[in-house]
Amino acid sequence: MFAQRLQGRTPAYFNVTTDSPWRVQDFKDLFSTLMVSLPLTPHRVRFSRIEHTFTTEEAITNLGSLKFSQSNRMPDPKDPSRIVTTTTTTTFSMAKEMARSVCGRFLEARFVESVDGKTDFTSKSSVWQLTPKGMHVLARFCQRNGIHQRHVNEVLDSPRNMMQLVILERDADTDKLVDDAPTVHVVFRRFAGDTGPNLKTTGSSDSDDTNEYATGLVGVKMQRSRRNDREAPYTFTGKAAFDWLLDCCTVVDKREVFELTNLFVQHELIVPASEDHRAPSNGPRFAASKHVLYGITQKGMRIAGWITSPNGSVNGEATTQQRIPAGVVRDSNTNRMTVIIRDPALRLLFREYLRETHCEENLSFYVEVKAFLSEYERAKRDSVSPRLDVIRETLASAYSLYNAFLAPGSPCELNIDHNLRNALAGRMTRAVGEDEQMLKSLDEVAVLFDQAQSSVFKLMASDSVPKFSREPKYAAVLRDRNLEGMLTNFAAASI
Known part of the structure; x- marks a missing residue:
């Protein structure tokens, strides 16, 4: 492609x-x-x-x-x-x-x-x-x-290849980072370290940190607050935060790093801890300096999973069990999958889980087919008579997807229904034709890809979603994201 x-x-x-x-x-x-x-x-x-x-x-x-x-x-x-x-x-x-x-x-x-x-x-x-x-x-x-x-x-195959990169979600239209609060919280949890603070050893410096981030599995390097600040007991330098985000996330420039760090400040997950540096009154502005300290707030520690929220609350806010309307089947795995796929924060977590269980290609295929089908619809409605070069390029995208995910021996070969696989193979090996026949071929391919996407969706819903929902590693995040409440709302809206 x-x-x-x-x-x-x-x-x-x-x-x-x-x-x-x-x-x-x-x-x-x-x-x-x-x-x-x-x-x-x-x-x-x-x-x-x-x-x-x-x-x-x-x-x-x-x-x-x-x-x-x-x-x-x-x-x-x-x-x-x-x-x-x-x-x-x-x-x-x-x-x-x-x-x-x-x-x-x-x-x-x-x-x-x-x-x-x-x-x-x-x-x-x-x-x-x-x-x-x-x-x-x-x-x-x-x-x-x-x-x-x-x-x-x-x-x-070298031992240096061990990075578990945080794959950040991007808006399909603008390509900008998704910056809603739940997604920022998921990224922050990895940044802070979901098993507790990554404390510096005596004598180590920020310049030593980059090698330690080689796996992406530890949080930013921290130290205990020198002022014994109860509200922000753990601190890190602006440079350490800058390095961690560039090394361990799919950000591609300094601008995106500052976008994330300023969001951490804006959402009160971190605060300036240096006496000579306080956030300006006109909004957060992060300083990527080794001379500027930032502290993890109480809210940040809750989001990171280091401490529990009081009174069984979610992120410190009291919650009540939502009443399930009569006739609503809330716990359907299909509903769970739909909620996950539509929510950037949950989708980011779900991708991490699929990567750990060697099934990430299922979600990748689902997302790429969604993009292909949007491209297909756009090509068809651009004019009364779609341009052949656009149709040809869209069809080429379909062949690229087929060879990556569905063809026999493909690098990310998926497990889909045998009859559907045969139908796809039959269509993809037939001659495409020219002019109006090319558009007809694209229509047929789009229908089959839509069916393949539905098949993979059902596979993830039945096989991966139940295990993901029970995985202890993600339990606190799913609870904080209020997945159960989202399921109730979605199921009620679907009646």
């Missing part, structure tokens, strides 16, 4: 500005495509031989003429017992200075890091390596696109 999107982009699309039109997924896919194109060989730095590295010159040269090859495996229409592999290569050109700027964006996003102390891509001999975050992004790309190249596998 990235190959089709890349073909339609001009170099200006990747301009490095705050109002750049590029989407985060394109940015991550461009990075991963570059990494796949690089040899990632050992380089010598100060008498040491560093594995899986690349130079500035290699990166800028490859970005200047980037090639992306994608192989699609399909049963032969004339002989279904044979598998036919078709390889499509897309080439994308970029000026040298633009390539240098894009590499700078990869550095800012913490996808790569210098191994020789450089802070930019001005020196062509500088040596770089992927960060654990960059490896995670690359691993997801390779799984999604069925890439199994030896030099890439060696990088992903």
Whole structure:
């Protein structure tokens, strides 16, 4: 799917500005495509031989003429017992200075890091390596696109690839971070550490913290308040918070980090703890400085799960058991799945659970088919007679989805109904045709994908949702999110 999107982009699309039109997924896919194109060989730095590295010159040269090859495996229409592999290569050109700027964006996003102390891509001999975050992004790309190249596998098999990245939810239309209170609370729980504060050892500094964040499973590095502040007994520096969010979340620039940290302040999860730094009266403004301290508030500790709310309350506010109207079946797993899929905070948690149980591809498929069907509806209603190039591109997206999730031997092959799988294989291996026949083919494909999406939804509802709902790790968050109340409201509204 990235190959089709890349073909339609001009170099200006990747301009490095705050109002750049590029989407985060394109940015991550461009990075991963570059990494796949690089040899990632050992380089010598100060008498040491560093594995899986690349130079500035290699990166800028490859970005200047980037090639992306994608192989699609399909049963032969004339002989279904044979598998036919078709390889499509897309080439994308970029000026040298633009390539240098894009590499700078990869550095800012913490996808790569210098191994020789450089802070930019001005020196062509500088040596770089992927960060654990960059490896995670690359691993997801390779799984999604069925890439199994030896030099890439060696990088992903290295002991440095152990990051459990927080996959932040984004608005489908604007691509901006979802910033409602429940989603902010879920992210904050990971940031603070859901097993308790990650206390500094004596003598450690913020510069030691980044290696400790390599797994993404511990919270930001903290220390006990020097003033024995009961309201905010644990503190951390602005720099430590900045580093944790960039290293452990799918934020891609400083602007998104400040957006999250200011939301933490706004929702009273953290407060300035330095005597010389207080939030301005015109709103929260976070300082990413090692000289500025912030403390976790009592509310923040409740949200993190460190302390329980008084009187059996949710987030400190008294609650009562909601009365279930007559005739309402609240506990339907289908209802639970619907509530989860519509709520960004619950969806974020559910994705984490699916990743832990090796079923994340189910949710990924559901979300991607939803985007495809929206694209399909938009292509059909754009004009009385839809443009063939738009129809062709939408159909190409469907084939990309099929080869990633549904084709025999696909990298993320899903478990769906046998008859539906055969119907999909039959449709996807038939000739597409031209002109009006192409639109008819797209209509048929859309119907089958809608059925496949429903099948995967039911699978998640029956298999994953009950286990997710009972998982002790998420019990407190689900209780704080008031899932039971949401179920009651949804079920009552559905009568």
